[in-house]
Amino acid sequence: MSQIGYMVVGVGIGAYSEGLFHLMTHAFFKALLFMAAGSIIGAMANRQNIDLMGGFRRAMPFTSATLLIGALALAAFPLTSGWFSKDEILDFAAYRGGWYVIFTIGGYIGALLTAFYSFRIGFRVVFGEPVEEARELEQGHLHHAEPENPATGEKEDTEVGFPGPSHQIAEREWEMKIAMSVLAFGALFAGFVQIPGVDDVVHKFLHGSFLDSKLYEQGPTTGAAYRGLLIGGLISVLGIAIAYYAYIRNPGWTAELQRRLPRVHDFLERKWYFDEAIDFLVVRPTLATGRWANAVFERYVVQGLVVAAVDLVRGASAGVRGAQSGYLRSYALLLVTGFAGLGLYFLLQS
């Protein structure tokens, strides 16, 4: 989500080829990260909580290596593809000047946070004390946990519903190795197609699509671009260093922070209460409308229309039926009155 933000900023400020370049490199390293993460989750019998993970570097070396490569690219570490693509967007924002500098500053802050969180995963999963699963893997056999529902943690009854425990050590499959190697190659080297001042493959490739654009041919000078790349690289290294401090040198630091600032932690963990807001503003009113439509409107208005029509007809017919009394004398009365009335009418006519 946050990398998409970079792409949208890029395309929004006129850095079209840079934004699409970031799309391309992001595809490589994000896909790589997902596959590496999936590999680890498979080894953990489908449990995704990183609190339960750690020390997979000896148990799953290939996955650990690719995870770190992906994290480096995501953090925009110098010379990775992410470095070139992300920082070129921020360069362009700085070039546009004026209020656009907000994007540059915001982008660099975001880059710092990105570097920190990508290595949060990298350090916690790969380094540290191996957890049970990792230890057993190193010794060559799988650790079988009790099968449980990954979402709720309830113990599984494998006869019904969810399939039983599945351990896949994906990195043992050669297909997985090939796929991840291709992605890792891209994550590391795809950036070299658009080095400022050296080549601009993406820019040239997309040229035909932006013939009408005034901004496409503009951009920062090579010197300015390298300044931006340098700053970006330093920020990335800084972020990785902070993550190193937090998770390897001083492992309890984040837990301490969590204890000291519980409300901030809650707010962030609950995703700024966005889910609750959407539920309150959108989901509940819509469902309430549905229930009201069902219980009130449909019942009283719509069916009421039908029932009212039926009652009207029934009532009218009951009224008319009153004339069918079955008494011969009332029929005779009706007959005589009718004829008399008819005779009177014709009499008056003439």
Next chain:
Amino acid sequence: MIEVLLWAPLAFALAAALFPGRIAGWVVAVGGLVSLAMAIAIVVGFDPSGGLQHTVDESWIPTLGVRYQLAVDGISLFLVLLTTVVWLAGTVWSALNPPERPRLYFLMFGLAETSVLGAFLAQDLILFVLFFDLMLIPFYFLFGSWGTEHPGRPEEDEGPIRPQPATLKMFIYTLVGSLLMLAGAIATGVLAADGGSVDFNIQHLAADPLGSGSQYWIFCFFAAAFLVKMPAFPVHGWMPDAYRVAPLPALALFSGVLSKVGAYGFLRVVLPIFPAATSHFQEVILVVAVASILYGSVMAFTQTSARLILGYSSMAQLGFITLGIFSLRADGADGAVLNMVNHGLVVAPLMLIAVLLVERAGSDDIRRMGGLATRAPVLAALFLIATLALLAMPGSANFIGEFYILNGTFQSKIVYAFVAAIGIALAAYYALRLYQAAMHNRKPEGIESREVGLLQGAILGGLIACIIGLALWPGLILHRADDSVSGQLSATSEAPTEVAQR
């Protein structure tokens, strides 16, 4: 050719009376196949810029000025093909498990198919009204005699719903509208004659419109008939009960095709013959359309009966179609024609899949369904494709139809388009809710997930293949419909000057 197309289903259905009950269904299916072949031949030989084709014009009731006139043009072409395709699917499905009194059942099927085809092909106003009313009668028998009792919703204090009262409600409600339409049709012919000879031909009536005053009240009568048929928002009271008691294969045909005849009627009869009234009442009908979309969607996602979910969703989809027609733009009307075909192709397999769901779960209550996809991957796949088409996922022809409809509405009445667009999000909710509740999540006790059988799977597969084919090539319909649609709209684009003077 068009005569064979029209009368083959009825002829074969009558012939089926001579055969033993077990193969009566197959005889009628052969009739359906003949009609389908004729329809395909007509589609292949159709000339997109040729106007009305395959015309038939015979004298019928000379003293009343009613002639027997049939023709097909870009609008009715694919509705005819839709009818033959869906009817064949429904007939074969029923023939696989014939119900009681099969010869009578399939006679109703044949009669209904002929009536619907007649409604799509008729070019004489009285003939159109005749077929419109006629198509209701076989469904009265099908729903009333072969319908099943439905337990009703206990949370609404509803008792069980029996087939006969529900069918009677549907019949009378629809017929009131239809009889008003008959009165309007006769009035149109008589007023247009203006002392000369009475002529009910739709083209001739469109060439020389009536005065605005007459147009207004006759429009209201026609609109009453078509809105009740579709059904549209305030006049849908017959739909919940009728949909809950109907036998599902017949309901597939009813929901897939008959509702379209109402929308088709607007496009064929009302827009060209009453242009001033159409412009005058445009906003009223747009409000009705948008209300149908929103109300239908909102109701669809709170129902627990699969039949009602599909019924209310049909209401919402027909709301979109009406929106497209009454945007009075070529784009909107093109999208409406495309979506008429799309919706028929989507709702028919969904109803047939509902048969399978009810078989496995014991009732149509989605709270008692779940996890049916576990051992039925083919059924799950077919169901998913139909569901995604229902919610107009980009990549389906329904998306293109909706896009055209909303495009047309944006051009003429932008506020309505905005509000209607909410309906798209709601459609995703109710469609996915039905699919998830039935196929995913945990399986409750006592129901089994079973794969769909070979023959039934083949029928569903055929319909789903049509959906996919149309998704890949919607131009098949759009290109052929364009000319005819512009013809229908041309009168209304001149009419606004009258309204402007008021």
